[in-house]
Amino acid sequence: MGTVSALRVKEEPKYPGIVEAPRYSCALGGAYMAALATFNTVPILHSGAGCGMSQNFGQNFAAGLNDAGPTGNTSTPCSCLVEEHAVFGGEDKLRALIRTTLELVQGELYVVISGCVPALIGDDVPAVVKEFRKDAPIVFVNTAGFLGNSYKGYEQFLDAVIDQLLEPQPVVAKRVNLLGIVPYQHIFWKGNLQVIKDLLAKVGVSANMIFTENSGLEALKSIPSAELNLVLSPWSGVAAAKKLEEKFASPYEVIPTVPVGPKDTTAFLRFIADRLDLDRDEVERVIAAEEHRAYRFSEYMAAITSMALPNAYTAIVADTSTAIGLTRYGSNELGWLPEIVILTDDPPEEYRGEIVRFLTENLASAVTPEVHFEIDSHRIRQLLNEHTVQLVLASSLEKHIATSELQAMQVSVAFPTYDRLIVDRNYAGYRGGLALMEDVAYKYGGPL
Amino acid sequence: MSIDLNKDSCPNREQRAGAVNAYFGKASDLVQEARNGTLTNKERDFQQSSGCVLNFYLTTRVVTIRDAVMIVHAPVGCSSTALLYREVYRKIPASEGLPTFDLHWLTTNLDEKDVVYGGADKLRHAILEAEERYKPKAIFIMASCTSGIIGDDIEGVVSETQQEVNATIVPVHCEGIRSRIIQTAYDAFWHAVLKYLVKKDIPKQPDLVNIASMLSYTWQDRQEITRLLNRIGLRPNFIPEFATVEQFEQLGAAAVTAPICPTYTDYLSRGLEQEFGVPYFMYPSPVGIEHTDEWLRVIARHTGKEQEVEELIREERAKWLPKLEKIQHEFAAIKPDGEKVQILGSLGQGRLLTQVPYFEEIGVSSPAAIIQDFDNLVLDEVQQVIDQAGDFDVLVNTFQAAELAHITRKYDPDVALTCPFQGSAYKREKGATRIHAVRGDSREWSAQAGYKGAIAYGNFLLQSVKNKSFQKTLLDKTPDTYKAWWYEQPNPLHYLKKEAV
């Protein structure tokens, strides 16, 4: 057990709520990203004309230079509200838009997402959407940009799906849903989901990723059939899991991070084996084979690891679950010294104590990180400058600061990341640690 | 219509210039209707997200002003495109003239409480916070849909707070819902610049040339323009992208305002003439060899450099014309029987004026033009293009991806020029490439302006006919966004409503 570092006395900002470059978009942005991540889904934005398109740079592109897919960005139907709608209402415009979208745009599921303007003028969006329920699967996310950030929008998307689309299903043994990985905000979301799914398949568990499953509608509808909901974040997705428990009696477990590297991955599999009562020998055989390969491969990186960054003081600036995974892998397997962790996803107050424990307990390093919850990029920069570190795992906002102010190497691993393409790349599972080292060493690269 | 700087903001493009963003027909008819005053804008029953007055142009542009701070007075989503701020322009090598800079922006992060009780107080605090943290020369305040609908008195906050800070506060009325024409954003921004930043009573700088640079012109383009102007003893003043506040202050001292994109520069140019006596011209822009000659000549007339410019043009032509001829030959050899390679691109109104003639120059043709918006500010210039290139079809649409996919199939050009805002139009059997690079791209490959750019862009376009596998593969292997009937009917504006708005 490491020591729990006391939470630093929180500096009360002089002007609460005003922020330099917070690392997320609005609730509409989050709900919109979740809809895009659910394949064959057509988001329909009831909002100003800029709310959707601007998320292309503010969400998709910011998550490792990604496109928004076939129904994202300027391909997203939008009611494009202007002043006269603010005065006379936008319901007619929305009605026409839904009708024409159903006519024109291919999709299995249509998701109407409303932004600030209709919320402020009081459009009755549920009533308009209801008119189309007979024509196609359609749900309505009752949000607005001023109601919260992208993480909130992700929860609201799931909330709408649970309320409006899901029906009780017979429970299928050894089936789980993966919750808590927030599309685009967790920049490795696609790869992380697939790795966990594949890993679980090896031990006989069938996982529903929801996002990036071939049929999004089918994936959503089958949510209530799971034996267990796995939330892979200490806080994102917990609300949805609780709601599923209430509505369908599906139990859930919270795993604080997508496991990075062999140790945490093995712990994860053993936990699942216990929880779902899997054949223990079978699971141990999988673990042994995977560990063998992972550690045999670790030998290939031994020289560069010990030459480039031996026992590096590390700063991590990321969303909570990414930060936990990287802190633990760096400390417990690579020999790094986690000096400071800054969490940028603004978790609700009630989860923070536990999050600090996840980040500071059970670490192999003699150093435990100072943990901060900070959304203001200016203050994050000041915090980093108070520390001497050699490696910065952060967003690309820290890219130039790391080299010019901290004299440290930096790798972009968190939102926003504009300096690398991340399609399938991830640091999850047995090979995740190796992938992380590949990227870190790329920054160091060159002959010894 | 004269510019009234006593007003808080400009009129919308709809009012000022009869702007529309929905039209399909002959270019000559479009010009005629605009002249007759019978051109009307119409709503679409099917519409796609396409940008608003605030986003994305203004947030990503204003945040690049080097010693200013941008405050986006809005809920948190409206500024997310500005997250790129610490990386934009950073890849320019020092050898290419990268200055030191550090950009900042704040959001007032309007929430549920603020939309009930008002956000003015938060805005005031944001201004004070910006001053204390960053000591900027100017603070730009960007209004939003939400600040507009809840009725925050931004002007009131500005006049109250200005005495407390050293920075010049510049409120920009770019509420997303104010106009259907996103180009209103340009005017709203220039209005604020003219009203708050440009200095009166400073000495004239007879060698200074104002150039409002779009983000679609790259660092190489600036380098080329700087090179050419320097050769005749002139200096460019590039605003607003990546400028200093001082560069805005000096706009009124310049000898002339020259266009890269006339529709973009229009309001600024007129305002600088009206208020500060700086002359301007709208045509041509420095794209293509001929137009670069002409652009330089007009600038020279305003600065007394007529002799120097002729010498420059002679030298440059001797250097670049052989390269142009090579490009012409290569294009001419692609198709049999003297048939020209056809290129279709979606353009701003300004690029219509530059690119169609440039295509003529390199020996390719356009089956049609797609332009984001159309207004009566540059009718003579469009007429001039029609006279030169012959009449052509025009689709006016602001990033309507379904319509773009439709028209790209309909005309089936050899090369489709696209950008990240054109949806699936790039998926096709034939050529597809980007229409332009952006801002801090300092690779020579990405140049488009001046003589150097004319050659670089010609060679760039040639590359696009040499391999089509990417777009072809995606066409084959991914489902189309739209149902088949869409392409089987003839009208890209199928969903246009009949009534005018």
Ligand code: SF4
């Ligand atoms: S905050 Fe509101 S207006 Fe801004 S992008 Fe989000 S939904 Fe649109």
